[in-house]
Amino acid sequence: xxxxxxxxxxxxxxxxxxxxxGGGREPNLININRGVxxxxxxxxxxxxxIEIPADTSALPPPRPGTANRVDPSPQADAxxxxxxxPARLQTTGQLRGESGLINHVTRYGVQQGIRxxxxxxxxxxxxxxxxxxxxxAFNITVYYRVYEDLSLDQHRELARWRRNGVxxxxxxxxxxx
Numbered sequence: 001x002x003x004x005x006x007x008x009x010x011x012x013x014x015x016x017x018x019x020x021x022g023g024g025r026e027p028n029l030i031n032i033n034r035g036v037x038x039x040x041x042x043x044x045x046x047x048x049x050i051e052i053p054a055d056t057s058a059l060p061p062p063r064p065g066t067a068n069r070v071d072p073s074p075q076a077d078a079x080x081x082x083x084x085x086p087a088r089l090q091t092t093g094q095l096r097g098e099s100g101l102i103n104h105v106t107r108y109g110v111q112q113g114i115r116x117x118x119x120x121x122x123x124x125x126x127x128x129x130x131x132x133x134x135x136x137a138f139n140i141t142v143y144y145r146v147y148e149d150l151s152l153d154q155h156r157e158l159a160r161w162r163r164n165g166v167x168x169x170x171x172x173x174x175x176x177x
Contacts, residue, residue, distance in 0.1 A: 047072060048069070048072065051069070158171050
């Protein structure tokens with residue numbers, strides 16, 4: 001009797017371990033939406049109100065794939081709300097001054113497919129560091145522990161820049177005792 005009870009407990013424990021190892025999906029290191037299955041209310045952008053111009057012949061002819069007058073334009077709206085001129089936005093959505101920044105950053109060339117390559121490398125990294133059995137079984141966030149070696153220690157980096165004589169006006173003032 002005791003042996004049968006021990007075997008059944010052993011089988012139950014083995015089943016629990018196998019269930020924790022299963023899945024076959026991409027590892028989820030940070031569990032923000034634990035059990036949440038509702039839509040994201042911040043991803044919904046309402047259309048602007050429809051306006052009928054005084055002269056409808058001034059309306060451009062409709063073209064498939066082009067923007068509609070009532071389509072949301074969050075970037076232009078944000079620029080206008082901050083007192084800027086939304087007309088300075090290009091058709092690409094970038095500010096005119098941004099093209100100079102992009103030209104400067106890409107002056108040594110751009111690696112084609114870099115986003116896909118980084119996504120693949122990160123998926124492999126997360127697969128290798130997906131957490132211990134109980135962390136996966138109880139859906140515990142392991143994000144900060146896994147990426148700890150790759151994160152920047154902001155206080156040590158600030159001290160390094162200050163030691164080298166670089167002014168850091170946007171950082172908190174240095175504490176002297």
